[in-house]
Amino acid sequence: MSLLVTGSIAIDSVKTPYGVSENCLGGSAIYFSMAASFFDPVRLVGAIGPDCPFDLAKVFAGRNVDLTGLEIRKNSKTFRWAGTYHEDINKRTTDRLELNVLAEKPPKVPRAYRDSKFVFLANTAPALQLELLEQVDEPSFTAADTMDCWIREQRDDLEVLLKKIDCLIINEDEAKMLADENNLIKAADAILNMGPSIAVVKKGEYGSILCSIAERFILPAFPSADVKDPTGAGDSFAGAFMGYLAQTGKSDFESLKQAVAYGTVAASFTISEFSLAGLTSISRTDIDGRLKTLRKVTQF
Amino acid sequence: MSLLVTGSIAIDSVKTPYGVSENCLGGSAIYFSMAASFFDPVRLVGAIGPDCPFDLAKVFAGRNVDLTGLEIRKNSKTFRWAGTYHEDINKRTTDRLELNVLAEKPPKVPRAYRDSKFVFLANTAPALQLELLEQVDEPSFTAADTMDCWIREQRDDLEVLLKKIDCLIINEDEAKMLADENNLIKAADAILNMGPSIAVVKKGEYGSILCSIAERFILPAFPSADVKDPTGAGDSFAGAFMGYLAQTGKSDFESLKQAVAYGTVAASFTISEFSLAGLTSISRTDIDGRLKTLRKVTQF
Numbered sequence: 032m033s034l035l036v037t038g039s040i041a042i043d044s045v046k047t048p049y050g051v052s053e054n055c056l057g058g059s060a061i062y063f064s065m066a067a068s069f070f071d072p073v074r075l076v077g078a079i080g081p082d083c084p085f086d087l088a089k090v091f092a093g094r095n096v097d098l099t100g101l102e103i104r105k106n107s108k109t110f111r112w113a114g115t116y117h118e119d120i121n122k123r124t125t126d127r128l129e130l131n132v133l134a135e136k137p138p139k140v141p142r143a144y145r146d147s148k149f150v151f152l153a154n155t156a157p158a159l160q161l162e163l164l165e166q167v168d169e170p171s172f173t174a175a176d177t178m179d180c181w182i183r184e185q186r187d188d189l190e191v192l193l194k195k196i197d198c199l200i201i202n203e204d205e206a207k208m209l210a211d212e213n214n215l216i217k218a219a220d221a222i223l224n225m226g227p228s229i230a231v232v233k234k235g236e237y238g239s240i241l242c243s244i245a246e247r248f249i250l251p252a253f254p255s256a257d258v259k260d261p262t263g264a265g266d267s268f269a270g271a272f273m274g275y276l277a278q279t280g281k282s283d284f285e286s287l288k289q290a291v292a293y294g295t296v297a298a299s300f301t302i303s304e305f306s307l308a309g310l311t312s313i314s315r316t317d318i319d320g321r322l323k324t325l326r327k328v329t330q331f
Numbered sequence: 332m333s334l335l336v337t338g339s340i341a342i343d344s345v346k347t348p349y350g351v352s353e354n355c356l357g358g359s360a361i362y363f364s365m366a367a368s369f370f371d372p373v374r375l376v377g378a379i380g381p382d383c384p385f386d387l388a389k390v391f392a393g394r395n396v397d398l399t400g401l402e403i404r405k406n407s408k409t410f411r412w413a414g415t416y417h418e419d420i421n422k423r424t425t426d427r428l429e430l431n432v433l434a435e436k437p438p439k440v441p442r443a444y445r446d447s448k449f450v451f452l453a454n455t456a457p458a459l460q461l462e463l464l465e466q467v468d469e470p471s472f473t474a475a476d477t478m479d480c481w482i483r484e485q486r487d488d489l490e491v492l493l494k495k496i497d498c499l500i501i502n503e504d505e506a507k508m509l510a511d512e513n514n515l516i517k518a519a520d521a522i523l524n525m526g527p528s529i530a531v532v533k534k535g536e537y538g539s540i541l542c543s544i545a546e547r548f549i550l551p552a553f554p555s556a557d558v559k560d561p562t563g564a565g566d567s568f569a570g571a572f573m574g575y576l577a578q579t580g581k582s583d584f585e586s587l588k589q590a591v592a593y594g595t596v597a598a599s600f601t602i603s604e605f606s607l608a609g610l611t612s613i614s615r616t617d618i619d620g621r622l623k624t625l626r627k628v629t630q631f
Contacts, residue, residue, distance in 0.1 A: 120514075240554070254540070255514075256517050328549055329549055329550070330630055331592050
């Protein structure tokens, strides 16, 4: 079923203990689309400036990613992010941030995308996420990401958004902040009370939790001995999660569990190489093979 | 099969955000024995002073815990620990520590215990763990715990111990410290290279990892919304883990996985109440019921 993603397209510069990657392609919509495209066609909505050195049509060649929703804004510049991951690779510092096109009006959802059934609103100001969501006619499953600055500074907008989406995908620390609750299980329950019927809390190397009012599912991360660059792990997770749901056209709890497992696997490939290389070098067969391994090392 | 534990018996004073428990019974051998006794008879080796206000025969009444190895030392005092858990209950501060009897020679393993087949050496100086281990004739599966101070200060002794045990059960931070490696999977592999054929790394609320050279198993913690007092979680984990193995008489990887799951369940009961109340108020049926729930929320 039709899958729409709205999110950032970035020029990233990343340092980790294992190397440096300067001016590489990144951004939530890019990682999401790359991961989701293993499962189902993707419709991308995002904006760049003429300075963007990447030909996205080439980047996604053969991958069934529709770029009708890509805006190239003549008088703007592409979003740039530079960051350093520490020796403890779970910690990172933002070295430079140039919002550029992200500080402007969000891109429009093209008319041809309005019938999308599965929608992912990657992290941006909740008012913009709402504006984007309103341009889709009758989505059947909508998920969004958010982050600390919106929880602190645009709480009212975020609360409106939470009432309009089916699923919030959020990091552990941000879930605790949003719920004002240190216990993660209670925090997830509190988030469900704010609107969405599903909460997915990502715990990085500790895996993730999927919660509905009635059910829970907890999955560890794939055990990765070689982590080179964690950038994009969360967006790849969301991409495979939504991609699997769109492929099956379902969003019942059993399907959501399977989607979390696919998200976990996609993230593990992303972090194994710099930038997109961990995802561009694999096939759906590799993903299914690792899913089998993940099942083997977690089932008893 | 016969299960022996050597470890501390403590008078604990604990503060958590949910209450205070003054001068309650604690210590690694106590939590271990209580959890293990749901599975198999336990032989306890430990020492206290005449100041100990608890009648351990009463504490373990009806639980098949053999106290032949309990020494009451006339001229000594019982080990005491006082600690405070923070708002983030994963963090704690030690407020007071009186080693007392723990600073003396370790208790003797009684002759009647020497044929024990399953042996757990709770955390103490590795030289003492070695001294205790040498008093057991032909154990078939030996596990030990350790902690940061021994890793830093008595590394040589610890390395000798690691060559003589089958299984190290250790916390995440300590595993990383022991292996001098930030990636937990690599750290576990490095520990296996130091001697034991099995490593169990406990990650607190994030669950645990079981590793052999050939296989891995990762299990999240039981999702607990109500955590009152984390004291004894690790020792209860070890108790149920070893108790299950002793009950079955096996230590193959499938049995170890099941043992980790039972350890996870026992720990979840321990942290739900202060001191031993979480364990003393349940039956084996409760443990098996929660194991079933744990399987349900982790399998896909």
